[in-house]
Amino acid sequence: MPKRxxxxxxxxxxxxxxxxxxxxxxxxxxGVTRQTIIAIEQGRYSPSLETSFRxxxxxxxxxxxxxxxxxD
Amino acid sequence: MSFREKSAWVMAVVMAIxxxxxxGLVHGASPDAPVMGPLLPYVLAVIxxxxxVQVVLxxxxxxxxxxxxxxxxxxxxxKAGQVSGVVLAxxxxxxxxxxVFLPHGNMLFHHLLGGLIVAQIVDYAVQIRxxxxxx
Numbered sequence: 001m002p003k004r005x006x007x008x009x010x011x012x013x014x015x016x017x018x019x020x021x022x023x024x025x026x027x028x029x030x031g032v033t034r035q036t037i038i039a040i041e042q043g044r045y046s047p048s049l050e051t052s053f054r055x056x057x058x059x060x061x062x063x064x065x066x067x068x069x070x071x072d
Numbered sequence: 073m074s075f076r077e078k079s080a081w082v083m084a085v086v087m088a089i090x091x092x093x094x095x096g097l098v099h100g101a102s103p104d105a106p107v108m109g110p111l112l113p114y115v116l117a118v119i120x121x122x123x124x125v126q127v128v129l130x131x132x133x134x135x136x137x138x139x140x141x142x143x144x145x146x147x148x149x150x151k152a153g154q155v156s157g158v159v160l161a162x163x164x165x166x167x168x169x170x171x172v173f174l175p176h177g178n179m180l181f182h183h184l185l186g187g188l189i190v191a192q193i194v195d196y197a198v199q200i201r202x203x204x205x206x207x
Binding site: 004027031032033034035036039042044045047048051 | 074077136139142143144145203205206
């Protein structure tokens with residue numbers, strides 16, 4: 001089982017808070033597939049810095065409002 | 073299941089089936105027969121089946137089929153290529169080792185092609201695992 005990245009995120013929460021944007025629509029908006037959005041939300045994949053900024057900008061928040069660091 | 077994962081599954085099955093076909097053709101032929109005998113039907117079968125399954129997948133998911141790989145899929149493809157490259161290198165060395173003790177050019181060719189087939193199946197298997205369980 002691959003080790004989970006130590007990065008947490010609030011993507012699902014923000015998606016639901018912004019009018020229930022679908023995973024597919026969010027993926028289209030930031031240039032990744034729906035499966036990648038699912039992997040990000042489940043903490044199985046840490047997106048690139050560019051995609052992280054795109055997600056944060058889409059929701060109109062800062063990067064650290066979307067992503068956090070877990071652990072040391 | 074994403075388009076890439078479906079594609080990896082069907083291509084792994086295509087490579088496994090055609091690989092078995094190739095083994096059957098090699099076993100059915102004389103050891104000194106030209107390698108083109110089993111090679112030609114194998115290559116034709118791989119091309120034909122690959123085209124058919126990819127067309128079917130593209131018809132089922134035209135939007136995903138035409139979309140380029142995203143950043144995660146590129147990482148998965150790179151990792152799978154890295155693992156399958158190691159597998160191929162090991163199998164090439166083993167084929168060379170067999171040739172040292174059993175110097176037969178045709179068998180060397182078949183072993184190397186077999187190594188290529190196995191490495192390709194490993195590539196698809198790693199892609200499936202990473203796409204399903206996380207990179």
